Amino acid sequence: MPTVTLTVDGKQVSVPKGTTVLEAAWKAGAFVPTLCHDPELTKPGACRICVVEVKGARNLVASCVTDAVEGMVVETATPAVVEARKTILELLLDNHPEDCLTCHQAGDCKLQDYAYFYNVKPGAFGGEAHKYDLEDDNLFIVRNMNKCILCGKCLRACEEKQGRAVIDFAYRGFKTKVTTAMDKPLADSVCVSCGSCVAICPTGALTEKAMLGKARKWEIEKVRTTCPFCGVGCNFDLNVHQGKVLGVTSNAASPTNGRDMCVKGRFGVDYVHNPNRLTTPLIKKNGQFVESSWEEALDLVASKLGEIKGKYGSDSIAALSSARCTNEDNFVMQKFMRAGIGTNNVDHCART
């Protein structure tokens, strides 16, 4: 692959042709902040926090959307760059609630991190800030549009990753807002609550309803597991606090699904602590279900199957399993039917 060599902060770095200045700068070890950039999504070059100086350019350059070219000389921390980044942060904070103390996202918020790094205080301009109502109409997602910095990652994830395009920018100028069609509540939209928007939001604008106010970000222990809902095998992180599963966050390192998940996996694990959950087998005795041991239950099933097989033959028994079970589960099921029961009567729900 052809490479180009450029200079970043006086250091030479070679990168494959087509690499952005941002990626080249990162490779050279430079700190360049980003808000709207995401490696899996298209690049709008919108937030402008990643600006750098490129020798010969008329203006500062958004590094996330500029290709590195041979001989380019890039400076990532000149006074002009730092002034621009600080001003952009001041502008974002001026239109942002000053509630980091109680914000669920605190500790895992890019805006907070960069404000800390650049020592930017809120209220630099003392201007008008948005006063939108909190949107908690959706069963799983809470939207606080006052915290939205309009990076647009949510709407790009919705369109580009999920193919849904439920949300987009509406209105103009300072009134620009991410909304559903006609600015209707999320619950009344065609949103399927996959939560991709929540997973990608860099601030506290989009949060998981079930986890709100339950634990600070740094108190949560993340336990990697596989989703029990179907056979796809999605991986995610259980968010555990004081022995309880609060919810789930996706993990970009998941080989099957990356950050993508469906509504069940992302928001459906609350059954774990449900008191109605069955934890032992039940056997109906005298018209009543009675808790039993696994041994007793399995013995009962085995004896009943044996009885039927003896009386009516192997082909009088059939098994139906789910296409959403794992391959291993389905393999064991058909093996049991063929080798154990002695019939080919196996089927699954998704055949027709």
Next chain:
Amino acid sequence: MSTLQQMRSGIEESYKEKQNRARIVVGLGTCGIAAGGNKVMEAIKSEVATKGLDVDIDFTSCIGMCFAEPVVEISLPGQSSVIYGGVFPDSVAKLIDGHLVAKTPVTEMAQIQIPRDASPYEGIPVMDKSGYYAKQVRSVTSRLGRTNPESIEDYIATGGYAAIEKAISMERLDIVNEVKKSGLRGRGGGGFPTGTKWQFVHDAAGSKKYIVCNADEGDPGAFMDRSVLEGDPHAVLEGMMVAGYAIGADEGIIYCRAEYPLAIKRLNLAIEKAEELGLMGDNILGSGFNFKIRIKAGAGAFVCGEETALLNSIEGKRGMPRVRPPFPAHKGLWQKPTCLNNVETFANIPFIIRNGGDWYAAMGTEKSKGSKVFCLTGKINQTGLCEVPMGITMGEILNDIAGGVLGGKKFKAVQSGGPSGGCLPTDKLDLPIDYDSLISAGAMMGSGGLVFMDEDTCMVDVAKFFLNFTQLESCGKCTPCREGTKRLLEILERICVGAGVPEDIDTLERLAKVIKSSALCALGQTAPNPVMTTLRYFRDEYEAHIIDKKCPAGLCAELLTFTILKDKCVGCGVCIKACPAEAISGEKKAAHVIDAAKCIKCGACVPKCKFDAIAKA
């Protein structure tokens, strides 16, 4: 001999014949119609019918003298055409009786005359030699106000479609080189060399390419493109066709703002007529070259005048600028190479192809060739449209074309380039108008709107006006523009009501600098220009507002105090009646007093006082 040549001789003959009959022509551009042109037309028709006169009645577009609308032209065979201004239905009979019946022009209503065979009438300024047109050239505007824009015959008879006829016999690259030779630069405001852009699109790989015409004129005070579209729609179509042939495109789209219904109507009509005559469509003039044009009406967003936002809008997406590069020349509409120019640029092309690049380059300055159309608005005597050679000074436009400042007031500033431009003060009146001089002065050519301001204009208020416009029209995509213009506006609002603090000037400058250097598109990058130029040239006005809490122009109401001068007040009580806030009191024949706490600073009392006894400061 091609079909066009066959047609042309017949059309030219009848055009000449038409010109040599007694004629009345009414100016029916949007400006003429708004001033009552349609009613004038009806009055003329009924007057001619009543009197049983043998006279042709026709209409044309705006000739440029918007200050004189409604405009009517009357001519007798062989005699000068006289253009009358301020013609309303009640003056129609007088004009017809005088000029057509008695064959004596009505001199007091005449604005200008265009001489023909006979010697000019006395007492009426001759166009191109005096008055409004003395310092103008009429190239791209040559048909405006002279031909019927809805008649393809008028267009052909005045040299129309000769350029495409010539172009299809040329090598494609020769056309590009001719445009390069002309030195034509983008008339939308950016000033990028048109020939170079065409070369890029010509060289870009791909079999499907597009021509797009930017007719989304949105600057406050700008109406050049509307006037050209309404007055010479075929020239724009022909320019696009030449471009299409040169770069290898078979499809053109005109993105025209929906607020220009007359322009859209005339364009549609022009397309229809051109297709009927085989001048557009498949196998144009038997050359094998195919080209079609359609119109896309914009939905009213200023930012869609930015080329990449415009392309998004055509594609049905939200009008938000794309990151450049890639430039439209390489990846434009539907990601295909696209040649995107503005109305005036395309309208210049037929003239350049017909007369040659050298002819065009002979006009103008070294780096800004040719002529430019400007719209003159604001506090001047003669508002309207003018076409001037590049290099003319701002002072010549103000004094010789616009007729000086209205009401004999003192000139203060001129805003060039709309909301993206800057305000230039008196000492810049000798600045030659070209792309580079204007940029070095902190303004820009922009699309060509010039707003003149007099001594009563508050420059902080002007900056506030333009920032209000840009912040409302920001697409909201990038942080510096979306949030930054809002903060600039808030600070300016604060200063105008007397709540400014000295640090505000530093904040304005810092914010303006960051927005200019880091915004995504040209709209954002140029949005701070009104603030930066007013701070550069009129800093004292900012300081007066902030430190002295005074508005030197006497415009910012919150900073004004109204007082009654005891020695002048005769105690007549007129001001008491005029005051809507009951803030003035006093006994009859004794000096009155204004209660500052009650005064709402509306100024209603000042013009009512016959003794100049109320002071505003």
